[in-house]
Amino acid sequence: MKIYGSGILKSMRIAFRNMMREPITVQYPHEKVELPERARWAVAMNYDEQGDTKCTGCIACERACPDYIIKIELTTAEDRSKHIDHWRYEIGACMMCGLCVEACPYDAILMSHEYELARTDPSLLSIELLTDVPAAAITRRTSAAVPAMPAEPPTAPEGGAADA
Amino acid sequence: MALDKLTGEHSAIFIRSEQLFDVARRKSLWYMAFGIACCAIEGLMHASGPKFDFDRMGVFFRASPRQADVMIVAGTVNWKMASTVRRLYDEMPEPKWVVAMGACACSGGPFREYPNVVMGVDKVVPVDVYIPGCPPRPESVQYGFITLMDKIKAQTGERLAAARHDGR
Amino acid sequence: MNAWLIAVLRFLAALGLMLFNGVVMIYMLRKVLARLHVRLGPMDNGPHGMFQTVFDVLKLLTKEDVTPRAVDKALFFLAPVIVFVPSLMAYMVLPFSRTWVILDVPYGLLFYFAVMSVVPLGILAAGWASNNKWSFIGAMRIVGQQVTYEVPMLLAALPVVMMAGSMSLSDIVRAQSGTFLWILPRWFAFNVPALVLFFIAGLIESGQTPFDLAEAESELVAGFSTEYSAMKFGLLYLAEFSNVFLFSALTVTLFFGGWQVPWVSADHVQWVAPIVFMVKTYIGIFFIFAIRGTLPRIRVDQMLATGWKVLLPAALAWVMVTGFVIKVGQALVGPR
């Protein structure tokens, strides 16, 4: 026969058993959780060995972004080389879905592990990742070395159904 | 007149005591449990859950706006919700702060194309700290609170400097 | 020394103890709940977060004291005081040691019950004056709660009075000295049904889980204190914790030998007696908090049913059983 109240006592026993267990708390400002490699936080620029940007200004990311948070302002010189005036990134509206990084054919941007993004100034919700730098030449494509990234330029596979 | 200089609103004594109380304000930020959307799971539930434990920093939740210091706007605010957010903000006692958590509260986020969505909760209530991310990690929220604490400290510092300037 | 001065000093001692207890208990609550829930609780402010509650109180002192337009102003201000004062008065009769008792009245137990029955009145006033529907429902629940616990609690304490033969709390403690059955301390706690009934009724009285209906957070937002802010809320909060302390202290006094240490003669523990009393009380508080962190809340109609259909008949029956056993015992071995 089940005695009324035995369930309550069992609940208390479980609570005390948990009391004996080690707390799993990570004391954040003093110690930090290690993020997995794939973790996606704020978009950051990827630079090559010389410290130059890999961005060619192809605006594949701008078109892939569902939230219209990336805005690249370019000027094209006479020899068709591009110059990036502003590479605007509206961090305040970014949902960190990674579609821009997937779309980038040149491996020029990456999802960083920077998650301490709080700020008090609303004007900082929109930042510039690149200002007034020459864009990388299209020939210097590095995407072949990174198999995880889709290799085609964004304009190539337009049209066609799933079997393309 | 002299007494006013000693204990008035711009007197050094008043500001000094303010500074003392500001330590208390900084260390005991009770937030209002007011989750709107996805961010509530991360910013309110997980952040006060066992792993991240907001309680460590003296950040504790109260259900009633009358007893809260901070309002975490955790989620998308649309026009149906906006008046409620404003009303809850008005109900909170001074001094009060607002934390806009997540992309939606900062600027409308992924949904700002939709005309029914408010493009950032700062259109409705004054915001002190913006936390980008969708949703931000619980640590991001805790970092946001550390930023808020710094801001409170800086505010008092400014007032103290102003009082010194006046006294001179 | 001047008798008036002594009276004032005693009053201040009670007030100081009450405030100190409140601060310590809120810290303890947060720590106990944290450990129960595999967390750490306050850590950053002071060593292991010890100053956390101090900061909380300081902050509450400086918050804006909101008085909503539609409240009943007089009652709204008076209510926290009505809640606060009775629990301060109840401190007066607690025997911390043989001599450390602020007001050693011969009917201490009765005084305690009489004073504590005013607390729900204050909460009712708070809920009514707030002019808030949540507060109002919370206040109504408190009234139901009071009629539920008062009678069973008194009846559950009656066996102790019968065994001790006195209503003075000091006498009740003294009656629990010595041992019986060779090794067991002569604690009235071995009158288990009385203890259980008293404990349940006491949980209802102090409004602790599973009977925290008046400020049921998930149902009534913050219950009767919904509209209170700043230090008025602080007073209400403090009074709640003080009631928990009082209940635990009374349980210790009635059932666990008060300030006495088992197997040691009362004369040898005179100096540590208050500490023993506090330790015992805080162990009781720990259990109350552990229950608070674990059990679900009972529904209001179920609480009434528990009070009237279970606690009251059981307490009545147990009074009769205890009386019978005492009489039989006296007939067999003669009066003590």
Next chain:
Amino acid sequence: MTVARGVLERAAVAASIETVESLGAVCRVSSSDARKALVALRDSDLAVGFLVDLFGIDTGEAVDIVYHLRSFARDEELVVKVEHGYGSTLESVWDIFPAALMPERETAELFGLELAGHPNPKRLLTTDGCPPYLRKSLVVRSAEEVRDRASQHVDATSLDRTAGSLAGGFAEPGVAEPGASLDATPIPAPKPLPVPRGLKRAPSGVDIENSDRLVLNMGPQHPSTHGVLRLILELDGEEIVSGEAVIGYLHRGIEKLAESRRYSAVGTLLDRGDYVSGIHAELAFALATEKIAGIEVPRRANYLRCLLGELNRIASHITWYGPMGLDSGAMGPFLYTFRDRETILDILEDITGQRMMFNYVRPGGVVNDITTTAEAKIRAFLDEFAVHVDENDELLMGNEIFQARTQGIGVFDRETALGFGLTGACLRGSGVDWDIRRDRPYAAYDELEFDVPVAEEGDVYARCAVRLEEMRQSARMIRQCIEGLPEGEHTAKVAKVLRPPAGEAYGAVESPRGELGVHLVSDGTDSPYRMRYRPPALYALQAGEAMLPGLLIADAVVLMGSMDLILGEVDR
């Protein structure tokens, strides 16, 4: 299909019936015949007693109202389409299928139709003055507009405090006044279903000044309404006389915005619909897209979908279980289970990259393969979880106080549960043995072994018990997935900018809340023409709303907790 034709002919309803491969039989009837056709279909030997979904599609010239029906007896799907001109009157079918109550209101307001014969014909999601958002003619903000935040000037002090109030609504002449009783507009119903007491009269119609009753406004900011649900309760003492759920405080246009997103980006929106089980919503959309585009998904991808789906199901059930404990007043369960949820989110972050908004399942497969570290973490988690789930079971379910709070509260019998369109654990708690994973297998579920827990009582406790057992079954499936993970590709070859051919499909998954369906209409471009998200929580909410009368406030909280509402999904 032939049966449906016969039934409609007998009822003298002119209908054109065609079979769409990925949808089932599609009958098109005229708007005047719609009610007759639905009654005939329900009462015939076809016995389509279950309204899966009701929604509209703007075809450019008119609005197609789609009634998606299911016959459990014959295990058949049937779609009835009715064309309505813009601004015309939509006749309510709530007395035929009570499940239509809220979807009808939503469809009417979002397509700008009028609603007739409805007990509560008010706006559901938006405030007065909002345009019909789902019309094709209404365009969303442009890229330039969204980038320019400063352009939106709002005077915060002038905010209309009554916005969102229940005054007004569809006050066109000829339509019943808000709160008017149903009896004013009698509709002949051949076989009346049990009408819940609460529907007769909405609390918003109560004159607060002159009533003996207390009208209590619970939410949108309330600790236990799980987000921004607002309940208006008319109370007699603590007993609820009538109750009404007001939603729309989180309406953010997921269905509308999907029409301007590429197929690969729709998942980001769906993640934020049902935000505690994003994988399932993504999967439903991927299934629908694959049906239209005819994409074959590799076996490994299917297994990964199951694996992540079941992990996500446990995580989601935890966000039900913990708050359920909080609702009933117990703090412990919340914190103990969130310990497990942290572990799961850790695993999910390892595999997908984010803790909640995965953007992981895409048409054709999944984005990334599983990592080796995640595999080890999953195994460790399963061992730990087996202990914890038993503890949780005992902690809450075995507790007499919790039993007293939940047993016999909010009972849905079989009929009511089916009538209100309940799915998932709520339906199984009422004794209907239906699980899409088993009865309409998708991904790799036909290769996995699992039991479908069913309880007969239909009360809050039964639903809780079913969900707890589901967690155990999920753990079992995760182990099978991880042991039997086949080799191969994790995604099929899919064009980067997917343009499926024009078509229509319905993809359904068993999400933690029930049947999560995506009804997708494609027009051959790179974004969907119309995407309908069937929110199981919306159907659960309206069922819960109907159950409110007669309960106490405390019961209402527990009842709403047991329906497992996620407001992001309810409002979309």
